[in-house]
Amino acid sequence: MTLTRLERCFARCLRVLTRVFLTIFSFVLPERQRPNATNRVSSAKNPLLLLSGVQLARRIRRREVSCVEVIQAYISRIEAVNPLVNAVVKDRFASALQEADQVDKLVAEESEDEASLEEKFPLLGVPLSVKEAIALQGMPNSSGLVSRRDVVSHSDAAVVSLLKRAGAVPLGVTNCSELCMWFESSNNVYGRSNNPYSLDRIVGGSSGGEGCIVASAGSVIGIGSDIGGSIRMPAFFNGVFGHKPTIGVVPNEGQFPNASGPQVDFLCTGPLCRYAEDLAPLLRIMAGPQAERLNLSEEVNLKQVKFYSMVHDGGSLFVSPVDRQLVDAQYQLIERLEADLGVKVQQVQIPEFKYAFQIWAAMMSSKNADGKAAQSFTGLMGDHGKPVWPLWELLKWILGLSYHTLPAIGLGLAEKLQSSKPSSDLLKKTQALRREMERLLGSDGVFLYPSHPKIAPKHHHPIFTPFNFIYTGIFNILGLPVTQCPLGLSSEGLPLGIQLVSNLYNDRLSIATARYVETAFGGWRDPGKA
Secondary structure, eight states: OOOOHHHHHHHHHHHHHHHHHHHHHHHHSOOOSSOOTTSSOOOOOSGGGGSOHHHHHHHHHTTSSOHHHHHHHHHHHHHHHHHHHOOEEEEOHHHHHHHHHHHHHHHHHOOSOHHHHHHHOTTTTOEEEEETTBOOTTSBOOTTOGGGTTOBOSSOOHHHHHHHHTTOEEEEEEOOOGGGOSSSOEETTTEEOOBTTBTTBOOOSSSHHHHHHHHTTSOSEEEEEESSSTTHHHHHHTTOEEEEOSTTSSOOOSBSSOOOGGGGGTOEEEEEESSGGGHHHHHHHHHGGGGGGGTTTSOOOGGGOEEEEOSSOSOOTTSOOOOHHHHHHHHHHHHHHHHHHOOOOEEOOOGGGGGHHHHHHHHHTSBOTTSOBOOOHHHHHTTTSSOOOHHHHHHHHHTTOOSSOHHHHHHHHHHHHSOSSOOHHHHHHHHHHHHHHHHHHTTTEEEEEOSOSSSSOBTTGGGGSTTTTHHHHHHHHHTOOEEEEEEEEOTTSOEEEEEEEOOTTOHHHHHHHHHHHHHHHOSSOOGGGO
16 A cells, blocks of 8 residues: 555654654753652552562462551552652542451451462452543543543443452542543543653553553552553553453443444453563453453463564654664563573564554544444544534634643544545555464464554653554554563663564463563563662
């Protein structure tokens, strides 16, 4: 497929404007050489904050620590870091402490052995945070939309219910971008969230509050949703693990906005966490009965896995070049895999990735097999009332009168220009990419691919690079499971990362690889010690 003359012109103009605006931003707000103690969160000193969810549940079951003590440690941590990062937008601390007390009574009175208790409550007493767009009973559910700021959830989303049933204790809900369709978590209900490694950097979106509070050691496990990278980008920018499951495995019911039309096939709900050993247990619980399709208990021998790698998308005009430090980190991972496992990582070039943005945009605005299109974004902005007029909102925004954020208005404008019928050429490219990835990965393949072309950008910078999300977004179209895995820190002390992609229902392969990478590269790093 070739780019049209209009697309080429637009892409060149966008790059020129990006350079101009970023130069102005750099002049007005000069880069610091390295984050210091004044612009990042403090170190997590309580040892309870440095244990995985699996380890915390084990200690609580064995009465080595009380659940009340664990929950209070996390409450204290949130109270310490949240004034800086603005990740938790509504807490339920009093209820969480009451539930923790009930957990301690249950453990004290339980006559069954530890194994039986673990089978019943694998996450017994483990602190949990939840993206505000996902329903948690008694908590707000605005998705950053001003007209919904007083909406309160009267029941739990399906995944929340499953995790609570497994024993997890929710601490509160976390910030997101307006209507979950932008990769900086900022809205006119709760304001902007800040990166714990450097407060002048973004946390990503739309599950940015989740990535941020988990990375800040204010939560150990969290729930996010992902239709274009909304789990994986926050996990990348904040240096934690995030998993987008195989499409259709984890229930999406109980979030606003929920997918409709063809977007049902692209939206995933999944976990974020600081420690890789929590990924499989979380996914098993969140998938419910569908977990059987994933064979998560099956042992993975990484020496028998076939690894493939691409360090960039092939040079799309719409997307920034991949940062050199990310490329170097990916090559370091390849060297470690080959040295430690005795495997050969095959470098591949898949030309369709160059057109990932065009594919994602076309498929998101297409119609499904029944001829139904997704609900319009301008309709969602109107919260099921009259659709918003984006040009009018843009004028109001310029005058400081709009209730909507600039990215949301921009997306509304873009929606008006987007065709609802993908070209035959794009459909062919989409089908070719699906076939190639299915052939490449088979039943034993893992694909290494950048999580994003840039290391955690400064606030507002995504406005000038709006298509960079596509490094994650393309895998929503393909439906493949992907684990974002931290790869240490950059020279500026900001998180590096990589996407690990496997074939449908082979989530266990990318998760097993993530556990290896955590051992090889150190996993999550305490922002206060970065």
